[in-house]
Amino acid sequence: MKLTLVGCGLLGGSLAAAWRRAGRVSTVVGYDRDPAQAAQAVARGIADASAATLGEAVHGAGVVVLATPVGAFQSLCAQLAPLVGSGTIITDVGSTKAGVIHEARAALGGGFARFVPAHPIAGGALPGIDNASADLFAERWVIITPQADTDAAALQWVEDSWRASGATVERMEAAEHDRIFAAVSHLPHLLAFALVDLIAAQPDGARKLQFAGAGFRDFTRIAASDAVMWRDIALANAPALGAELAAFRGQLDRLQAAVDGADGSALRYLFERASRVRREQRFGATLQDTYDD
Amino acid sequence: MKLTLVGCGLLGGSLAAAWRRAGRVSTVVGYDRDPAQAAQAVARGIADASAATLGEAVHGAGVVVLATPVGAFQSLCAQLAPLVGSGTIITDVGSTKAGVIHEARAALGGGFARFVPAHPIAGGALPGIDNASADLFAERWVIITPQADTDAAALQWVEDSWRASGATVERMEAAEHDRIFAAVSHLPHLLAFALVDLIAAQPDGARKLQFAGAGFRDFTRIAASDAVMWRDIALANAPALGAELAAFRGQLDRLQAAVDGADGSALRYLFERASRVRREQRFGATLQDTYDD
Numbered sequence: 001m002k003l004t005l006v007g008c009g010l011l012g013g014s015l016a017a018a019w020r021r022a023g024r025v026s027t028v029v030g031y032d033r034d035p036a037q038a039a040q041a042v043a044r045g046i047a048d049a050s051a052a053t054l055g056e057a058v059h060g061a062g063v064v065v066l067a068t069p070v071g072a073f074q075s076l077c078a079q080l081a082p083l084v085g086s087g088t089i090i091t092d093v094g095s096t097k098a099g100v101i102h103e104a105r106a107a108l109g110g111g112f113a114r115f116v117p118a119h120p121i122a123g124g125a126l127p128g129i130d131n132a133s134a135d136l137f138a139e140r141w142v143i144i145t146p147q148a149d150t151d152a153a154a155l156q157w158v159e160d161s162w163r164a165s166g167a168t169v170e171r172m173e174a175a176e177h178d179r180i181f182a183a184v185s186h187l188p189h190l191l192a193f194a195l196v197d198l199i200a201a202q203p204d205g206a207r208k209l210q211f212a213g214a215g216f217r218d219f220t221r222i223a224a225s226d227a228v229m230w231r232d233i234a235l236a237n238a239p240a241l242g243a244e245l246a247a248f249r250g251q252l253d254r255l256q257a258a259v260d261g262a263d264g265s266a267l268r269y270l271f272e273r274a275s276r277v278r279r280e281q282r283f284g285a286t287l288q289d290t291y292d293d
Numbered sequence: 294m295k296l297t298l299v300g301c302g303l304l305g306g307s308l309a310a311a312w313r314r315a316g317r318v319s320t321v322v323g324y325d326r327d328p329a330q331a332a333q334a335v336a337r338g339i340a341d342a343s344a345a346t347l348g349e350a351v352h353g354a355g356v357v358v359l360a361t362p363v364g365a366f367q368s369l370c371a372q373l374a375p376l377v378g379s380g381t382i383i384t385d386v387g388s389t390k391a392g393v394i395h396e397a398r399a400a401l402g403g404g405f406a407r408f409v410p411a412h413p414i415a416g417g418a419l420p421g422i423d424n425a426s427a428d429l430f431a432e433r434w435v436i437i438t439p440q441a442d443t444d445a446a447a448l449q450w451v452e453d454s455w456r457a458s459g460a461t462v463e464r465m466e467a468a469e470h471d472r473i474f475a476a477v478s479h480l481p482h483l484l485a486f487a488l489v490d491l492i493a494a495q496p497d498g499a500r501k502l503q504f505a506g507a508g509f510r511d512f513t514r515i516a517a518s519d520a521v522m523w524r525d526i527a528l529a530n531a532p533a534l535g536a537e538l539a540a541f542r543g544q545l546d547r548l549q550a551a552v553d554g555a556d557g558s559a560l561r562y563l564f565e566r567a568s569r570v571r572r573e574q575r576f577g578a579t580l581q582d583t584y585d586d
Contacts, residue, residue, distance in 0.1 A: 184505040188512040196567040212477040218511040219481040224571040227564035271520035274489040278516040
């Protein structure tokens with residue numbers, strides 16, 4: 001089984017390493033718009049070879065994995081349609097699903113049946129193939145959003161590959177996926193970017209950042225994420241993200257009124273509910289809360 | 294030198310342990326509205342004795358440390374004024390300064406000259422005397438906001454005690470302190486509380502939280518903080534916090550327009566600036582970025 005990795009970054013590289021270690025694929029060919037990334041995948045032993053063109057990369061592939069920013073998926077699917085064999089599985093690691101499915105269906109035509117939309121809930125603030133690891137998906141969720149016309153065998157093969165990598169597979173509707181991750185992932189990224197940008201643009205921004213402590217460090221860790229990747233996610237999931245952002249702005253309107261009006265009861269009520277929920281929240285075993293301060 | 298600790302929690306307990314280890318104080322008496330906390334300070338060896346009343350606690354004290362939520366400071370200062378000796382230093386660990394200084398000046402009268410306003414930039418998501426440690430302040434900032442009439446010897450003694458605890462002391466104006474920490478501490482706490490509360494209140498909130506990953510975990514860690522402590526901070530620093538919140542809401546108005554209008558350029562510009570600033574940000578040696586995902 002040959003795997004073609006399109007986009008040689010943290011997630012794709014980790015997937016290739018994990019699926020190979022689990023015996024799901026025997027050969028990995030890396031392709032990246034930046035040839036240095038594909039070369040690095042080979043240097044790290046994650047890929048057996050790199051390819052200069054997408055056509056060369058997917059030749060004879062049993063599975064093609066899209067692991068670029070989601071904004072590139074539509075063009076890639078259009079290029080893949082005439083290149084892949086009739087039995088080739090295509091899957092992805094994109095953070096949004098409804099938009100990706102819509103674009104893949106339009107671009108792949110009949111080949112869409114073998115497109116298995118997937119989103120592993122794993123990552124890391126240290127990006128790139130250099131930080132890829134076959135262990136990245138241990139005890140993490142992988143969300144699969146199959147369609148009515150998704151080929152059952154392709155679906156089974158992708159889900160089995162994820163389980164063999166240590167992940168827990170959960171199927172759900174694409175729309176629900178997008179609502180969930182708009183709230184617990186996309187909006188927090190937007191807010192972290194927004195806060196760092198706001199402070200950095202202030203005349204005394206550098207002095208403010210000088211005294212930031214552990215709370216700020218953790219709150220803004222995700223603001224170090226890749227800008228293009230997150231621009232693509234914000235655009236691809238704009239309906240759900242826009243709705244969550246609007247709701248959050250309403251929440252801040254109420255908080256502004258409480259702060260300006262010295263409404264200690266309202267502040268305490270909201271803080272207490274949030275604090276209780278957050279203290280009771282359980283993450284996976286590999287995601288337990290860490291405190292170094 | 295006898296230290297009276299008013300409020301036996303994480304910060305106060307750590308201060309008492311650090312100052313004693315550094316030889317700055319020889320005796321510690323703990324007082325807390327909740328006698329069990331003062332008893333626990335004794336049980337942990339942080340205090341030599343607990344006191345049932347504030348009067349008993351401060352009898353013969355060389356230094357009194359206010360380490361309760363800041364909302365209790367005004368009442369405590371009013372009670373302390375007739376109790377403390379003419380040479381007794383009073384200091385605090387409160388997260389806001391201008392409001393605290395205003396209240397302390399009014400309540401302490403002539404004794405205000407020996408009030409040294411201080412804010413150690415240290416803490417932890419695990420609260421309480423059980424997590425107190427003499428190491429908490431190593432390589433952390435302690436901000437001191439002395440007034441024109443602050444007694445020079447009292448100021449020197451408090452600053453020397455902090456330096457002896459491993460902290461780096463920085464003097465600044467109270468108003469600047471409040472602006473800085475409104476931006477890098479108080480606003481992030483407000484946002485973290487607001488997001489967790491928003492999601493928890495949604496019909497599908499529990500399902501959303503079920504799939505939250507490492508980004509959400511770190512972003513919301515500070516939402517597990519104590520509600521009363523943060524209500525008091527929000528109220529005490531309302532002018533600066535309200536201004537930062539208003540600016541942040543303006544930032545979100547622009548982001549909403551960019552998301553709804555599919556303005557990828559605006560999103561990428563903002564994300565890139567934030568990402569660059571955050572990647573370049575250096576924290577203290579004991580606060581380096583940690584990545585476990």
